[in-house]
Amino acid sequence: MKAIFFEKYGKPEEVLALKEVAMPVPQENEVLIKIDFTAVNDYDWSFVTGKPLVYRLMFGLVKPKNPIAGMELAGTVQLIGSKVSKLKVGDTVFGDISEFGFGTFAEYISIREDAVIIKPEKLSFEKAAAIPHASTLALQALRTIGKIKQNQKVLINGGGGGVGTIGLQLAKLSNCHVTGVDSGEKLTMMKSLGYDEVIDYKKTDFTKTNERYDLILDCKSNKSPFLYLRALNPTGIYVTIGGSLSTLISIFFWGKILSLFTKKSLQILSLKPNEGLDEISQLVIDNKITPKIDGPYPLEDTARLIQYFGEGRHTGKLVIKVRA
Numbered sequence: 001m002k003a004i005f006f007e008k009y010g011k012p013e014e015v016l017a018l019k020e021v022a023m024p025v026p027q028e029n030e031v032l033i034k035i036d037f038t039a040v041n042d043y044d045w046s047f048v049t050g051k052p053l054v055y056r057l058m059f060g061l062v063k064p065k066n067p068i069a070g071m072e073l074a075g076t077v078q079l080i081g082s083k084v085s086k087l088k089v090g091d092t093v094f095g096d097i098s099e100f101g102f103g104t105f106a107e108y109i110s111i112r113e114d115a116v117i118i119k120p121e122k123l124s125f126e127k128a129a130a131i132p133h134a135s136t137l138a139l140q141a142l143r144t145i146g147k148i149k150q151n152q153k154v155l156i157n158g159g160g161g162g163v164g165t166i167g168l169q170l171a172k173l174s175n176c177h178v179t180g181v182d183s184g185e186k187l188t189m190m191k192s193l194g195y196d197e198v199i200d201y202k203k204t205d206f207t208k209t210n211e212r213y214d215l216i217l218d219c220k221s222n223k224s225p226f227l228y229l230r231a232l233n234p235t236g237i238y239v240t241i242g243g244s245l246s247t248l249i250s251i252f253f254w255g256k257i258l259s260l261f262t263k264k265s266l267q268i269l270s271l272k273p274n275e276g277l278d279e280i281s282q283l284v285i286d287n288k289i290t291p292k293i294d295g296p297y298p299l300e301d302t303a304r305l306i307q308y309f310g311e312g313r314h315t316g317k318l319v320i321k322v323r324a
């Protein structure tokens with residue numbers, strides 16, 4: 001089968017190559033999936049570049065433990081292991097497989113059956129590959145942790161990326177007034193997507209304006225927790241899904257202490273992969289939300305796409321069509 005293979009960490013275009021490799025054989029609790037579409041995520045950039053270095057504890061200290069990146073897929077079950085009980089050959093499936101490993105930048109993958117869920121017939125493979133990771137991050141941040149309510153004033157930092165573009169649509173289902181923070185050309189796209197206000201983070205620091213928010217979803221935390229606190233209304237909730245490690249540690253530490261003195265709240269989301277994905281799929285099928293797709297691009301372009309992602313030039317989700 002064809003796969004985007006790498007044996008050492010480095011710049012995507014220098015270390016990734018399209019190769020012919022052996023087909024994976026499913027273990028007793030695994031299924032072999034023919035992949036139709038996959039998508040690029042933050043993890044892929046970190047996995048391929050080996051940065052930040054702390055990620056190497058998970059990915060392999062000196063070189064990658066797994067030579068194929070990619071963690072989202074939509075495809076069809078081709079073979080099942082002897083102990084597989086929920087899936088059968090021919091089932092169409094999709095999901096964020098990151099809890100169980102990587103390897104979706106390839107024509108086939110063998111993975112635990114609980115890494116994926118059944119894809120509804122009315123959901124296209126392309127959209128199915130675009131939603132698992134980003135949309136569940138957005139849903140769990142806004143609803144599970146952020147307890148979003150009707151007509152709130154919401155801000156999404158990193159609003160033009162995969163999570164932000166879905167987060168906006170989820171917030172709009174609750175009739176919220178939504179401000180998106182990002183940069184450059186993405187701001188125009190964000191306005192057309194439905195953001196009520198947009199802020200260019202390269203020109204304006206949203207924590208230093210006079211605006212206060214009921215709920216902040218942050219995809220790129222990199223400031224002092226006290227600045228985030230300042231940007232909240234008296235009972236506001238700030239939820240971060242990612243950012244610099246030192247900022248996340250600081251938010252974790254100060255969030256606990258500050259909760260003793262204020263009704264404002266600083267929270268960190270720990271993603272539960274695929275939780276809420278059924279609900280999101282139904283919203284997509286009903287045209288209540290639409291993933292913003294950049295692509296689809298061919299598998300051969302994967303190295304370029306991961307570089308493009310790392311440079312923050314994509315808008316929404318970068319989707320790869322594995323088969324021509």
Ligand SMILES: NC(=O)c1ccc[n+]([C@@H]2O[C@H](COP(=O)([O-])OP(=O)(O)OC[C@H]3O[C@@H](n4cnc5c(N)ncnc54)[C@H](OP(=O)(O)O)[C@@H]3O)[C@@H](O)[C@H]2O)c1
Nearest residue numbers: 042158160161162163183201219220241242269270271312
């Ligand atoms: N909590 C968990 O369990 C968990 C699990 C997996 C992943 N994650 C995190 O989830 C996030 C993924 O979000 P995503 O898929 O939406 O990423 P994305 O598609 O890369 O979007 C992030 C957006 O933020 C913008 N941005 C960069 N720096 C910024 C800044 N300082 N202020 C405001 N915006 C900024 C980027 O644009 P430019 O760079 O062009 O400016 C980009 O448009 C990552 O932070 C990842 O670490 C969390």
